[in-house]
Amino acid sequence: MRTPETKSTFFEYMGFNSTITDKFELALPLQEHLLQEDGTIHPGVFSTMLDITMGATVSLATNSFAATINLNCSFLDLLPKEAYHAETNILKEEGKYVTAEGMIYDQNRGLVAKGIGTFKTTPRKDIKEGGDC
Template sequence: MEISKVQSTFFEHIGFRRDETDSDAFNLELDLQPELLQDDGTIHSGVFSTMLDIVMGATISQKFLSFATTINLNISFFNLDPYPSFRAETTILHHDTKSVTAEGVIFNYEGDLIAKGMGTFKISPGSRQ
């Protein structure tokens, strides 16, 4: 069973890219675009919230061959300063037959921690093909 690699228009609109160098993981990258900035010059926290939600959900979908629906998402932001690029990664913390809990982190291009989130996702095994 293979997971579909279809990207949504929203995914493309924000400018997310999947890092294809690691076939076992679903990591996201994002280059800074002017439209992602707030009036004060910082990046809107919603961009990082979305990035964490997508990277965790997609990682779970890929690992468990399942749709992953967000149940709960908690995020801490450490730095909203504009950097040229960002990378998001996921670690699976716990899973059972109905849900998965994961941790997602975002780093800037220098490797500094930007944001960290924990999410719980409902899984529907066998529903992705």
């Protein structure tokens, strides 16, 4: 069974670094394989980063598994920077549904992408051992 601390092969391929203290933090150093032919960062990198950081934040805050049901992203700067980090805030909790916002900053604290997502939570105790979540 996966936990917020579990890293996948995809996570490692992307090059993400995460830490969990009282919150989930996600960082990404620039890597060649993240660039498009024109030298810019592929927007999917930022979409993935936002989805991971918001989902993990929701999961930690609710002690639940968080499944993305809606994700909207805006990309403000796709020029490559040295490194990126993501921050998340929970905006609203309503029953099983949680809405969060995420921001991705470059190493100089310049905002490069932002997003808002809605997640459906499933309490960990409701997931059967060996389940596919």
